[in-house]
Amino acid sequence: MSDAQINISTNVLDENLGLISAAGYINNEGGQAVADAAEELVGKGCSSLLIDLEGTRIINSIGVSILLEIMEKLMDNDGVLAFCNLTPTIAKTFEIMGLDQYARVFPDREVAVNAFASDATS
Amino acid sequence: MPLPEFLELTYQVLKGQTSATLAEELLRETVETTGSRAGALRQASGETFRWPRTLSEQVEEATEGWSEFTFGSGDDHWRLRLLQVDHFDETTLTLMRMALKAWQVNSELKRARFDERFHLWELEAIRSIATSIGGLDDPTELAEELIAHVVALLGVRSAQLYLDDDDAPVGRFGEPVLNPDEVRAARREGIYRDDVIALPLVAETDVLGVVVVAHKEARAGTEPFASQDMRLLELFALQVTVALEYARLSRESLERDRLQRELEVAAAIQGHLLPQSAPRLEGVRIEARSTPSRHVGGDTYDLLVHESDLVVAVTDVSGKGVGAGLIASGVQAGVRLLVPEDYRLEDLAARLNSFLCGATEDNRFATFAMVRITPEGELFAVNAGHCPILIARQKGGVERVDSSGLPLGILPIGGYQTAHLTLEIGDLVVLYTDGFTEAEDSDEQEFGVERVCDVIDGAAGGAAGATAALFSAVEEFTQGRPLHDDATLVVVEWVGR
Numbered sequence: 001m002s003d004a005q006i007n008i009s010t011n012v013l014d015e016n017l018g019l020i021s022a023a024g025y026i027n028n029e030g031g032q033a034v035a036d037a038a039e040e041l042v043g044k045g046c047s048s049l050l051i052d053l054e055g056t057r058i059i060n061s062i063g064v065s066i067l068l069e070i071m072e073k074l075m076d077n078d079g080v081l082a083f084c085n086l087t088p089t090i091a092k093t094f095e096i097m098g099l100d101q102y103a104r105v106f107p108d109r110e111v112a113v114n115a116f117a118s119d120a121t122s
Numbered sequence: 123m124p125l126p127e128f129l130e131l132t133y134q135v136l137k138g139q140t141s142a143t144l145a146e147e148l149l150r151e152t153v154e155t156t157g158s159r160a161g162a163l164r165q166a167s168g169e170t171f172r173w174p175r176t177l178s179e180q181v182e183e184a185t186e187g188w189s190e191f192t193f194g195s196g197d198d199h200w201r202l203r204l205l206q207v208d209h210f211d212e213t214t215l216t217l218m219r220m221a222l223k224a225w226q227v228n229s230e231l232k233r234a235r236f237d238e239r240f241h242l243w244e245l246e247a248i249r250s251i252a253t254s255i256g257g258l259d260d261p262t263e264l265a266e267e268l269i270a271h272v273v274a275l276l277g278v279r280s281a282q283l284y285l286d287d288d289d290a291p292v293g294r295f296g297e298p299v300l301n302p303d304e305v306r307a308a309r310r311e312g313i314y315r316d317d318v319i320a321l322p323l324v325a326e327t328d329v330l331g332v333v334v335v336a337h338k339e340a341r342a343g344t345e346p347f348a349s350q351d352m353r354l355l356e357l358f359a360l361q362v363t364v365a366l367e368y369a370r371l372s373r374e375s376l377e378r379d380r381l382q383r384e385l386e387v388a389a390a391i392q393g394h395l396l397p398q399s400a401p402r403l404e405g406v407r408i409e410a411r412s413t414p415s416r417h418v419g420g421d422t423y424d425l426l427v428h429e430s431d432l433v434v435a436v437t438d439v440s441g442k443g444v445g446a447g448l449i450a451s452g453v454q455a456g457v458r459l460l461v462p463e464d465y466r467l468e469d470l471a472a473r474l475n476s477f478l479c480g481a482t483e484d485n486r487f488a489t490f491a492m493v494r495i496t497p498e499g500e501l502f503a504v505n506a507g508h509c510p511i512l513i514a515r516q517k518g519g520v521e522r523v524d525s526s527g528l529p530l531g532i533l534p535i536g537g538y539q540t541a542h543l544t545l546e547i548g549d550l551v552v553l554y555t556d557g558f559t560e561a562e563d564s565d566e567q568e569f570g571v572e573r574v575c576d577v578i579d580g581a582a583g584g585a586a587g588a589t590a591a592l593f594s595a596v597e598e599f600t601q602g603r604p605l606h607d608d609a610t611l612v613v614v615e616w617v618g619r
Contacts (some may be wrong), residue, residue, distance in 0.1 A: 004279070005295040025295075027277065047566050058270050058295070060277035061240055062339055068236075089250070089270065098234075101571045 023055025157208025265293025420446030516548030557609025
């Protein structure tokens with residue numbers, strides 16, 4: 001495996017939705033990189049965030065706790081956290097750790113973006 | 123007393139919010155409500171919030187005028203310091219005390235819930251490994267699956283799985299931390315350090331490999347492995363040991379099945395190459411049997427008629443199984459090709475020898491015996507390293523045609539001689555392989571050529587009688603134990619034309 005390092009990229013999809021693409025190991029360093037990216041997007045006015053985990057195969061407990069903190073902060077401000085492109089193992093992990101109770105999970109980015117767009121117009 | 127913001131924060135805490143910023147905001151409200159210049163809020167764990175944020179520990183220590191308030195005890199102990207308090211407000215402090223207590227309780231509840239879910243995650247990972255890797259028979263996939271779970275659950279920065287005696291890991295995450303000598307040492311007794319654990323995968327009879335984890339993560343940096351980490355890794359190691367054993371047994375079972383099918387096919391092919399019935403030829407009666415000790419034997423025989431002559435060839439290739447069977451079939455094919463060319467027998471054997479040399483592995487060779495019987499009862503025989511060809515005379519006594527050269531396939535230059543005898547009516551010509559002569563009794567004594575001679579010398583009933591007598595004698599000698607080697611017998615009775 002060569003995915004011990006994490007690669008992060010961000011993008012503002014619309015005024016409310018920010019996208020974080022995270023590929024690699026989500027541990028304390030990877031998780032913090034995602035948290036920093038989330039803070040940057042929230043600072044740009046994004047109330048909801050979509051984290052695309054395509055290319056991420058492993059997430060550890062510290063990574064999960066950091067994602068939970070990101071979710072709590074967003075919820076404090078009536079925002080929404082969403083994930084897409086989860087491996088079956090990570091999807092199961094999110095289910096067990098309760099992340100999917102408050103965060104939305106989509107199969108891929110296109111479905112997620114369409115769902116947010118649909119919510120905005122309804 | 124204007125306290126709406128403070129009450130709102132307290133309400134948020136009571137609702138269950140436990141973020142660190144909330145504790146900081148509580149401090150800020152306290153500082154502002156009491157008209158203090160600064161504040162510091164310190165938990166029993168040592169975590170400290172300061173307001174304003176520019177207040178450093180050094181400035182805090184160097185400044186005078188702090189008022190100190192303490193709440194709770196033990197893990198629930200808080201120390202609040204306010205700088206130059208303008209007005210002391212008991213209500214504010216009571217609200218602060220309530221909010222901090224709620225914050226503490228909610229944080230512990232949240233931590234307990236997280237720990238509970240994490241244990242479920244551990245159990246799920248163990249179950250997942252058992253089910254998902256149970257279906258994998260590729261060690262590399264198995265290793266990747268295991269490493270992914272180990273890295274996630276133990277929260278390590280480096281993990282490797284080494285199998286067998288390989289110095290290179292079959293599965294890895296992060297940079298390996300052990301050198302080859304350390305991996306070898308871990309196979310014997312494991313490695314247990316604060317920063318590295320290496321557990322041998324111990325199966326019933328062997329050590330299958332080593333699983334290594336290193337650098338356990340904490341929220342900030344790394345921390346030493348704890349006893350529960352060891353327990354979890356032991357569970358993983360047990361799972362992967364079982365999975366590896368399962369995968370190995372599955373592979374061996376599949377390989378056995380494949381070989382079994384190949385042997386059955388090869389045995390069927392070899393069976394079809396043997397004469398399905400003896401040729402009808404005036405002047406001779408023929409009996410022939412071949413019993414391989416495995417599915418595919420190294421023995422073969424052939425019965426041909428060429429220009430009214432009967433040709434009998436018997437071949438015994440060293441070893442058993444498919445390889446020996448292929449060589450025996452090759453010799454048989456060579457005989458069928460060369461017999462029509464009217465070679466003298468010694469030349470035919472030499473050509474077969476030349477063909478076989480270089481076409482087989484170094485340790486493979488074939489003993490070969492062949493006779494040609496003319497319509498007039500003239501017998502020509504050649505023997506290349508084979509058991510003596512026996513001619514049991516009707517009038518009594520057994521003559522032998524011994525080997526006149528090396529078995530086929532040993533040296534490229536092989537010289538042979540053709541023996542010539544004249545048959546009398548009732549004489550038996552017997553060709554056989556060492557499956558008979560090397561049959562052993564309970565004392566590991568071999569049946570030997572002399573016993574073969576004794577049996578056929580006095581046998582009644584011509585070719586059929588001699589054949590039955592020889593099989594019966596060998597079975598009685600071995601007391602029914604299976605033969606170690608293939609056994610082939612051809613008996614030709616000369617009845618005259």
